[in-house]
Amino acid sequence: MTDVSSALDYWPSPPPWGWTADDLDRLPAEGPNGEPDFFKHVELIDGALVFMSPQKRFHERMLFGLRVALNAQAPDHVAAIIEMDVKLGHRMRPCPDVLVIDAQAADDDDRTFYTPDEVHLVAEVVSPESEDRDRKTKPFRYAEAGIAHFWRVENNDGGPVVYVYELDPATGAYGLTGIHHGRLTVPVPFPIDIDLDKLPR
Missing domain, CATH: 3.90.1570.10 (tt1808, chain A)
Structure with a gap:
């Protein structure tokens, strides 16, 4: 298992080994540059992190x-x-x-x-x-x-x-x-x- 913090070193590109479903439980509260709640609304679709936009x-x-x-x-x-x-x-x-x-x-x-x-x-x-x-x-x-x-x-x-x-x-x-x-x-x-x-x- 690869540490999520290591994966974020490649941000905004995905890490070479790719994202996994279990990674979503280990994402930090803040984004790579300290953005609050950066990973709050994210899902994993075919190994890619998809950020959900504000909804109407x-x-x-x-x-x-x-x-x-x-x-x-x-x-x-x-x-x-x-x-x-x-x-x-x-x-x-x-x-x-x-x-x-x-x-x-x-x-x-x-x-x-x-x-x-x-x-x-x-x-x-x-x-x-x-x-x-x-x-x-x-x-x-x-x-x-x-x-x-x-x-x-x-x-x-x-x-x-x-x-x-x-x-x-x-x-x-x-x-x-x-x-x-x-x-x-x-x-x-x-x-x-x-x-x-x-x-x-």
Whole structure:
């Protein structure tokens, strides 16, 4: 194992040995030049550190609203959370916007990431800077890891549109099962009925 401080000696280039998923738990609070909270919002995508830009109010509103709505309907064995990492592999540790995970895992306040077998649903709220990651890279990786359900939330003139995908076990890829405007009603991963225009704020 190589020390993270040694890796930062190569900053802003990645170290020759590359970043790993476990490195995210060892990153310092400050940046290489003393910047506060420099690594606060970072994820690892195919071995590259990706810094998440400041988000618009729509993004924050969707995260909060979906979390509250999902938890209001979720059975006791699962819980909805926001912005927590999923360790998909040695060099893959994305931070989905919304997750539905095992309640037992959610109760552990010391956790910094979850594993795919603990995750029932991931949802990404698309921002202009994350379009390619949220529409292409992340769904492919989530499906590859076996996460059964994926939602992509897009901003359509200020209102949410939710694209719902389910993993096809025969192909290992996601298939689109519905595009939801105004109301989201699905039977899996548990019965869900959400008025998208009246999400909690």
